[in-house]
């Protein structure tokens with residue numbers, strides 16, 4: 001069966017989703033590689049570092065694991081239209097899965113604020129692609145109003161079935177590590193659904209008695225789009241949305257929908273929330289690239305954040321850490337080219353690179 005080739009549907013006994021699995025909408029997502037990053041490990045000061053590369057999914061991001069689940073529900077319920085607001089990856093995934101299911105899709109994206117690779121995907125897969133003169137948070141507001149008035153199935157990450165699909169990489173990591181539980185998982189934080197979904201996946205394994213402990217889950221945000229970091233470090237614990245700005249456009253989000261779930265995962269599982277600068281992101285991305293792996297900027301915040309967690313003594317040298325690389329390097333090739341031409345970072349941003357990292361930065 002096609003679903004047996006899917007890294008999501010092969011876990012169907014653990015997914016509270018549609019009855020008729022033969023009709024599941026799949027592109028054989030999941031089953032992504034777990035790579036060793038020995039040079040990055042050394043640079044961060046740990047013995048051991050792995051990357052779960054979710055960018056190796058059919059449309060090049062982790063969003064496919066959630067979209068196969070949610071689109072199958074949309075098709076099962078007889079919807080003709082689906083829609084999402086997106087910083088580019090959700091829309092690429094939704095457009096592809098909707099096309100497979102024979103449904104029409106509408107995408108709202110912030111004009112000029114998403115990578116070309118992602119924009120081209122939603123057009124290629126035939127979505128009605130609408131750029132709005134606002135940011136991601138503005139797109140969400142407009143879409144929320146639209147779905148109240150028309151029979152359109154909403155595929156933003158507030159859709160619970162997306163989280164069900166997105167929890168399955170936790171199962172795969174355990175399988176790939178022979179059911180040894182890593183000490184730490186490091187995830188980028190944007191709208192904050194992915195960290196919540198992975199936390200759910202590991203917790204379910206614990207409740208089923210398949211593992212005896214869960215990893216800590218830490219979430220890393222860009223300094224310019226850091227509402228969870230601010231909440232985490234605020235003694236009064238008040239969530240204040242921010243006006244977001246970062247070149248890691250995938251996570252340029254100021255008012256994250258799933259922040260409560262993500263915060264609960266960090267607190268319950270014992271991780272941290274950290275923020276990283278534009279220079280730290282660029283350098284981390286180049287280091288991951290130089291291992292022959294590569295990822296998009298938003299994914300590189302994980303490695304940039306890990307360095308900080310190690311330096312602060314929050315991740316110990318012998319702890320086994322898995323970075324979640326959420327998107328493929330080809331998603332945003334402009335960013336990569338600009339970095340290596342020396343045209344990405346401003347003089348001020350470059351000046352902020354630490355002495356230790358400067359050597360690497362100049363080598364790369």
Ligand code: F0G
Nearest residue numbers: 086087089090190191192193194326327
């Ligand atoms: N990494 C990439 C490559 C992403 O595309 C996103 C989110 C994230 C990380 C953050 O994940 O939102 O679950 O915390 N992209 C969304 C989109 C918002 O529209 O494609 P999160």
